[in-house]
Each structure stands twice: as structure tokens, then as C-alpha cells.
Amino acid sequence: MVPLDWYIGLSAVIFVIGVVGFIIRRNILIMLMSVELMLNSVNISLVAFSHYLQDLRGQIFVFFIITVAAAEAAIGLAILVALFKNKAAVHTDEITEMKG
Amino acid sequence: MDKYLLIPLLPLIAFTINIIFGKGIIKERAHWIAILAVLGSFAIAVSTLIEVLNGKTINYDVYSWIVSGSFKVTVGFLIDQLTAIMLIVVTSVSLLVHIYSVGYMHGDKGYYRFFAYLSLFTFSMLMLVMGNNLLQLYFGWEAVGLCSYFLIGFWYEKKSASDAGKKAFIVNRFGDFGFGIGVIMIFLTLGALHYTDIFAKVGTLQGQTINILGYNIDLITLIALLLFCGAVGKSAQIPLHVWLPDAMEGPTPVSALIHAATMVTAGVFMVARFNPIFSLSETAMNVVALTGAITSLFAATIALVQNDIKRIVAYSTVSQLGYMFLACGVGAYGAGVFHLYTHAYFKALLFLGAGSVMHAMAGELDIQKMGGLKKHMPVTYWTFLIASLSIAGIPGLAGFFSKDEILWLAYNHGTIGKIVWLMGTAVAALTAFYSFRIIFMAFHGKFRGTHEQEHHLHESPKAMTIPLIILAIGAISAGWVGIPAALGGSNAIAHFFEPVLGHPHVTAAHEEEFMVMSISIVAAIGGIFVSWIFYSLKPEIPKTLAAKFKGIYTTLWNKYYVDELYGFIIVRPTKWIASNILVAVTDGKIIEGIVNGVPQAIRNFGERLRKLQTGHLQHYAVSMAIGLFVILTLVLIAAGR
Amino acid sequence: MLPNLFFGYFAIVMVVLSLLIITRRNPVHSVLWMLVLFFHIAGLYLFLNAEFLAAVQVILYAGAILVLFLFVIMMLNLKEEITAERFIGEWPIGVALGISIIMLVYFALSKFIQGPVGQYTIEAINKETHTKTIGRVLYTEYLFPFEIASLILLIAIVGAIVLAKKRG
């Protein structure tokens, strides 16, 4: 059987890739995708735990996370659309009206 | 509701109503609320006095604000004989001044504001005298100071008024600084803030010393002197007396209420209240007695040559306050408070009379430009005369009994007592002289002002004269509660105060008392007589004297150059340091250097820090990630070890 | 051995896909790589005996969320996007930070000890079928969070309407 540690490692790597993507990309859409990446890494580890711990809680949690991720994407994109209507900007360094 | 609580609460309610609705709804009706409130307080104060006369004392905490260990911040009332008298003084004078102000302040654009401040002041003063703990005293102390600041600078458009307000505020800071330290020291050494606890424990401090810069200083003396510092500031004693004469820039009712009858006597009240502490330190007592005597003499001499009617009365106040401290210093606290009580009436009357004169003279204050006012304003004249007779110490009037009690008890108090008695008697003569100088110059003789002013002369409205008459009754009769045994009285007031303030035991015979009494009567009558010769019979004498003793005259005229001295030793060096040294240090930015230096440095730092907040989303995420990274590193290293 | 190889394939492909997602210049490509990634994740779920979740992953993520992304991408000016700078100026810091964090996480997680084993063994689940088990648990034990999740979806709809709908 595949050791649990492998799943943990995989999940950690994808999570950090998501973090890095979030930090370095200028495009808000890609940042949103990076967040989805992070959430998916969490899902992977939760499903793996669920399997190895013989407990369903992890999978139930994943179900909720997917739900929330969908809601989050909908709202995030709605905000982006609202922003886009006022100012055709999808890059974070173009929306620095407020600072200091 | 608790009736004692209502005493300070009513003026507070009046203040709140007037300050909130005064500008819009109430406007010219502001006085009704204020007067009704203080009338209510007065009525309750009278009923409280009756209870106290029947032997009841009240001491309880109304409300605990913060309790944290032995640090208890509470609002509580201690109503004993001392407080009961103070309540009567404060509420009655305040009531009369309120009524008087209806006429005096009529038509002023800050009418509602004036009454709001008066109410606030009354509230603060009542809190001060009714408190049963040090912090409440301190609160009242600062609050009356603040109200005084507002009221002196009431006509803030006038520069001299706002300057005087600032001066009063700053000079009082010096005194209050010492007072504050005194309060802290009492809490630190005794762990108590309530009077009863303090007085119960203060005996344990006896003999303890504290080492300051290598000198062993008696702890009780130190505490007493620190408290006295506050009294010196608030009651305008030497060397902090300079603010009071300037405070006359405020409206006259304010001078009468705050700067004659009530607030300035808070220092005397405080010393009397803390008599268990003062009595334990002979040094402190002597300092109090001498400060009082010197101030009294000093201020009386200045008053001799001033021409501004309110200034003369102001110096007279300083002088009389000195009298009260003199009394406290010789252990005659009861006599001091008795004088405080009689003084409140005749001095308030003098101020209000002066205000009435000013009203008629369209703001003129110089007595040289007055004269013959007697026939134009008879009520003012007669009441002013009664007040002058009372302050001069003519037998039968209020001032006589209280002043005589002080002099007699001082006379019986050892060497120091004899010295201050002599000074006190001299002051009595001087007081009579300068008081009647006003009478003769302002009310008798020919009018010396302009025609326009003469045409305008009139008696003041009823709202002003009625308080004068009531106060005149007080100036006559207030002293009758203290007729000494030597004159066949029972000296009721001394016995009344005895449980709280004690009473020095005097064994000397009545004959000796008559002697002391006669000397002061002779001094008073002599003063009046000389004044009559100088200012009525032969008006050229003062001018010749002034020319002959030019040095003395100018010294007195310039109030012993104290303001100039302070200007020289405090203000100028400070300015010099500021403009020379600090400018050199801070590149011409004096204010930034002192006041804004540190904040500016922080601001500069903030401005730099602000650059980090770029508005760029990623930078925020990076900051979060860095924060996470740092915390992770630190914690994992700490745990991994 | 075979499962390990299978996992190895999935792991490597998923990491590579993740890297591709965050580095592609064209957002459409990122979305498409993400689609592939989601299929792989679904495969991994199957591998972990979570058939229901695998289906949800494909239907919801690939079918709904990514489509939503594509709709929004259509609003962008892709021509300009392709020529624009991809990364922020300080991207090396971000990458360095990422590498440091993964090292720390690896250091911490190398001491990972799994918790006690529960009652839902693979046999027990297989007996009832996965979907049914999940459904039963979801509607009994987890009824409360399920209701909250429904509220979250409701406000997602409300939010989208409030923010993006044309109104007078």
C-alpha cells in the first residue's frame, strides 16, 4: 500500500505551488485558480486521511469544501466582473487606488 | 432617590440641559433652569444642615466606580459640620450670584453658556466639598479649576481675558503638581483613599522619614506640605498669588462666586479637612501660618495704592485668604472656616457691588474716574458700605467676630502666634483703610468721569440689587453664630466645629481678650479715619505722600514687581533657553523640538512604514507569507531543539 | 509495487500540471491544464476508494467552476494579456519564500503520526456502497453543516446577482 506520507507530501507540494502562484501572478484570475489549487491540495490530503484513518469525516469535509469553493468562485468572479465594468483591469498592480 | 445625591446632581442636570438645548430651544430662558437647580440644592443643603445640627453625620459611598484591590474609586459623601457649612456657603452664594447674573449678563450672546458653566462650577464645587475620599476631592479640585478657566476666559475674544485664563491655569498647575504627588504619597504610604481610613491610619506614619537626595525628611511634614502646595495655588497664596488679580478679567459674578466666595477657599477647606495630618507636623503648621500672615500683609499693602476697583477687592481677597491660613496654621481651624463663611458673604457683596458700579459706569473700573455715586445708586452704596464695615471689622458685623476669633487664638499660640497676631492686626488696619478708600473715592465727593458717563448713571435692575440686599443681611448677621463668651455670647460655631476641627484650649482671662479685641477695633477705626482724612477731607495728602515716598509707592503700585520677577526668573530664562539653546539644537524648530519631537520621529518612521502598504495585493499576500514563514521558523526551531 | 508506481505517475503529473497552471501566459491554457489536473485528482480519489467524490470532483469542478472561469476569461482582452507581464516584479522573492516554506513544512511533516483508526473500513463501505454511505452520513450526522452549505450556495447566487446584474 502507498504510504500515507506520500499523500501528505504531494498535498504539501501542491499547496505551496498554489501559495507561490497566488503570490507571484499579476492576473487575478490565475490567483483565483491558485486558491482552487490550494483547496484541491487540502482535499487530496483529507481524502487520503479519510481512507487511511477509516473515517468518513474527511470525505464529508471535502464535499463541503467543494461546495464552498464553487460559491467562492461564483462570488469572486462576480466581484471581478463588477470591477471589470468600471475599470478594465485584471492585474493586481492596476488596482492600487488605495494605499499607504 | 438619595437626597444628598441631589445636592450636586441638580446643578449637573441643569448644566446638561443648558449646554445641549441652550443654543436652540432655551436661549434667554437658560437662567430659569440653572436657578431652580441651585435653589433646590440650597433647600436640601439647609435641611441637611438641620440634620447635622441635630448631631447626625453622614458618611457613605454612593457609587463604586472601579474597585481593584485597595484601589477604590468611589463617589461618596461625607457630610459633617465642616461640609454642612460649606454646603450652605456654596449653594447660597451661588444662588445669589445666579440671580444677579440674570441682570448682569442680560443680552450677552453667550447667555446660556454662562449659566451652563455656572451650574457646572457649582456641581464641581459641591463634589469637592462633599467628597469622602481623596480622589473625589482631586476630581472636584481639577474640575473647579477647569470651570474657572472657562469662566475667566468667557469673553475669549478679549485677549487679556483669554491670557488671564491661561495664566490661572498654568499657575495652578504648579500647585496641583505638588498636590497630586501628595495624593499619590498618601495612597502609597497608607493604602487608603477614604478620609476616615486615612485619618485612622495617619498616626502610624509618625516619626517615619523619607530620604530625598540624602536628607531625611519627616514623612508627615512632606505630605502636609505637598497638600499645602495645592492650597497655595488654588487659594492664591504667596508665591502663587499672581493669577487671582488677573482673573478679574472674567465677568464680575464669576469673580464674586469663584474668585471670592467659593473656589479660592477650597484650599482653606482642604487644610481644615486634613487637620489630622497637619496637626501632626509642627513645621508644616508654622509654614501654613507664616505663609498666610505674609500673604495677608503683602496683599493688603498692594491694595492700598491700586485704582482698579476689582483689583483692590481681588487683593483684599488674597489678603483675607491669608487670614484664614493664618488661623489654620495656629491650629484654629474652626476660626479659619468661620472666617471663610463670613468672608463669603461680605466679599461676594463687595464684588457684586463693584459689578453694579461697573454696570452703571459702562465698564469703567478706575475709582479715580468715579465719585459721588452715592446719590445715583443708593442701594449699591449702602450695601457696599455694610460690606466694607464688615470686612474692616467694625463690632457687631460678621467680619468682626470671625476676624477677632482668629486674632485672639493666634495671640494665644506661642511665639509664632504673637508674630502672626501682630501682622494680622496691621492687616486689619490696612484693610479698613483701602476698603474705605473705595467708599470715599467712588461714592463720595464729585463725579470725575465724562459727561456721557454721568448722564448714564443709574441704579442697577432689581435682579442685581436684591441679591445685594440679601448678601448685606448676611454680611451683617452671619457672624452672630460666633459671638465669643467674652461678649456674653456662647461662641456656638466653635462648639459646632469642635468634633471635626478641634478647638485650641485657651485659659487666658476675658480681660486679655478684651485687650486684643480693642486693639483690632482701634486699628479698624483708625484705618477708616485715616482713609477719611486722605480721600475726603484733604485729598491732596495721598499725592504728596506718593511723591515723597516714590520708591515705596511705585513698588506697591507695581505689586512688588512679582509678575516682573517671575518674568525675569522663570519666563525669560525659559524663553531664552528656548530661543537660543533649543533653536541651535533643533534648527529653529522649537516647538517641534520639545512637543512634537518624539511624535515627529514616530511620524517619520510611520511615513516610511507606510510605503510598505503599497496597495498592491501581492505585497499583502507576501507579507502574510513572510509572517507565516517567520513564525514557522521561530516556533519550529524552538520546538525542534 | 504497482500501486506505488501508479501513485508516482499521478504525483508527478499533478505537480507538473500545477506548475503549468501557475506559469502559463494565456489564462485559457491555465484553465485547460487545470481541467486535466482535476481529472487526475478524480483518478486519485478513485484510487482512495472515494468514488462519489471523484464524480463530484469532475462534475462540479471541471463541469461548473472551470466553465465559470472560462466565461469570465472571455471578457478579457486576451491579445493584450498574452503580451503583458505575467509575474510581479518581486517574483523571485515569492519563489524563494515558497521553497523555504515547503522545506519547513516538509521538516515539520516528516514527524507526522496519524491518528487512531475509525470504523469505516473499506469492506464496510463497499458493503453498503460508497455513495450510499456518504449520503447516509451526510443526511444524518452532518445534516447541520449540510444546511449551512446550502445557505452558502444561496448567498453565492445572491452575491452574483447583486454584484453583476444590470439594474436601473
Added chain:
Amino acid sequence: MMNIPFPDLRPVTPEIIMTISATVLLILELIFKNKGVLAFIAVATAAVVLYTIPSSHGQTFGGMFISDTYSTYFKLIFMINLVLTILISLRYIQREKAEYGEYYSLLLFATSGMMLMASAKDLIILYLGLELMALSTYILAGIKRHDIKSNEAAIKYFLLGAFSSALLLYGISLIYGMTTTTDIYKIAASLQNSSTPSLPLLLSMILIAAAFLFKIAAAPFHMWAPDVYEGAPTSITAFMSVGPKAAGFAVIGRVFYIAFQSIQTDWTAILIGVAILTMAVGNILALVQTNIKRMLAYSSIAHAGYMLIGIIPGTQESMSAMMVYMLIYAFMNIGAFAIVILLEKGEELSDYEGLSKSRPLVAALMLIFMFSLTGIPPTAGFIGKFNLFMAAIKAGYTWLVVIAVMFSAMSAYYYLRVVMNMYMKEMKEEAAITPSPSLGLAILITVLMVFVIGIMPSVVIG
């Protein structure tokens, strides 16, 4: 077929009423043209909920949800926050042309989310409650959708919020892997046995802490706050500066004290550092602001720093002092925002110059709130700080209190600058105000409470 008993709904009655009302409001929005009706229903809901909270104690849904005195207190704060926000919103959202019926519905949903967070005994509920609150707040922050600043605030808040909740999830997943449970109390029991803290546990604790610290806007996770507070509609800024912050503190209290009890020394050390940094950043940066909403944002960061001092000692007394502080903060902060809303032009500090001449009453009210935020007696702010600092001193954190007092003294500088502007500077132009009965009521309530608590602290302490 298994027979499953229907869960006991009594403990969740307040939440059920709240969400039903929120949903009904969505429908009523189509019926009523006058949105004031919706606001009234929302306030009535809050009142009903407040009435049902005390009788709802207990656990339900298999112990996922707990209603106890702790959650009750926070729910009280949420209700106050909700009611005051609605009162200050009514006229304001009309003025800002953002009068959507969904506004009130979303406020109720956000508040339900906070209530769930305060009552969550299970991390799943906690997460879902947090998301319910967060997603509603993102929308509310961006509800002025024609305003670029509002859009910017929403997108910033949203992206960083999503990022932080991903951190939270990762932390939770690790905890789950280590303990096979998501129940806060069972986690504690499971971790009790291990004598030395394991590194994965610390990692997950830090990740969870980061997410919570993000919600309360503590440094270095605070940077969203000034931008979002400035850009969001002012009424929502008031809402956000109290509600999510209180909810954040509620979950910090519960999760850290119970689930992470075994590693208390570790997280205490982190929180001390964070608290000091938060106070420093909040106070120093507030000094240099020229926009009052931004200044209040930094001030709210600083206040979060003070409140963390209540969490650190971990005594009963300090925790309750923190909760009292939160309550007081709710009143004085929303009060200050209410004044900002009252003024037609009130977002820049220079708008306050000479306000005492043109609007003496407004200036006096602002003065009271500024005094209270500074912590000058006899206002509630003083009581809050005194109580909080005393509790910390009694627990032996005198040095921390000394630092806090220093920063607090520094805060006088920027709060009193508003007062200086109002009273010492010359008036540039007559300040226009947009009064309304509801806004007046909100100001009256807040100013009364600032004084009542300030003068009679026993109403909230003990």
C-alpha cells in the same frame, strides 16, 4: 433502515430564526419598494433572536453545535453590531445609491455566520460559519458596484480572505489527520496524551492561527484592513470592524484554549509577538493617515492588539475583560463611524476642520467617541482598557501592559488630532449633514452606552 432521532433544534433557534428571516427578506425585497420595511424586519429579527438566545443553552447535532454563556456573550455583540449597522445604513445606502434589498439580507447572513462561529464545537461548522460570514461580507464590501474603490476593496478582501481560508483548511486537515476528529473537545482529549508538542501539530496550529489573525486584522496579516475599510461603504466598514473581529476572537478563544491547550506556551509566545507588532503597526501607521476611515482602520488594528492581551494570559478574568472590551469597542467604534456617515463629506481628516463652529453637537459627539477610543475617563473606553490591563497585570504580564500603555498614549495623538481639527482649526465651509431618525437613534444608543459603561462599569463587568 436505521432510525435516526430528529435533532434537538432548541439550541439553534436563534440561528434558524436569523437565516429564515434573511431568506424571507430576499423574497420581500421583490414586494416592497420601500426598503425601510426590510430594515425594520431585520431589526425586529435581531430583537427576536436576542430574546431567544438566553433560553437556547445546550448542545445539539451530535455535539457539533454548542450554545453556552461564552457564545451567548458574543452573540449579544453580534446583535448590537447588526442593529447599529442597520440603523446607520438606512439613509446612507440611499445616499450612496446602493439601496439593494439584498443588503439587509446579506447582513443577516453574515451575522448568522458569526453566530455559527461563536457556537461551533466542530471545525467543520467553524469553517462553514466563517465562509458564510466572509462571503456575505465580500459582497457587502463591494455592494457599491459602480464605485471603483468599493470594487477594489471587495476584490482585495476576497482574494486575501480566500487565501487565508485555504491556510485554515490546510491546518484543519492536518489536525484531522493527527486526531481522526474535527470536534474541538475531542481534539483536545486526543492531544492531551502527547507530552511534547509534535511539529505537525505546531504547523497546523500556526496555519489556523494565521487564518484567525487575518480575520481580526492582526499584524502581519492585517494589510487588507486599511484598504478594505477605506473602500467599502462606511456602514459596512463599521460592520466589518466589529463583527468579523469579534467572531475571530470568539473562535481564537475557543479553539486555542480547548483544542490547543496542550501547546499553550507555544501559541502564547506567538500571540505576544503578534500583539506587540499589531499595536505598533496600528498605532504608528494611524498617526500618518489623512483619511479618517483609514485612520479608524489602523486604530481598529491597534485595538485588536490590545484585545490580544486579553487572550494571552488565559485567565478567566482576562478573557472576560477581552469580551467586555469587544463590547465597548463595538459601541465606540460604530459611534465614530456613525458620525462619519452623518457628515455628507466626512471621509478626510480635513473635512473636520472647524466642525465645532458649524456643527457643535456633531463635533461634541465625535469628541466623545474619540475620547473613548483613546481611553479617557469617564468614557467606556477607559473602563475597557483599565479592566483589560488590570487583568493582564494580575496574571503577571506587567511588561506587556507597559508596552500597551505606551502605544495607547501614542494613540491619543491621532485621535485627538481629529478633536484638534474640530475645535482649534478655522472652518473652511459649512459642513453639510444628512440626518435621519435611525442614524440619530444609533448615535444616541452608542453615546449613551459609552457614558453608561464609563460611569457604571458594573453593568458590563462581573
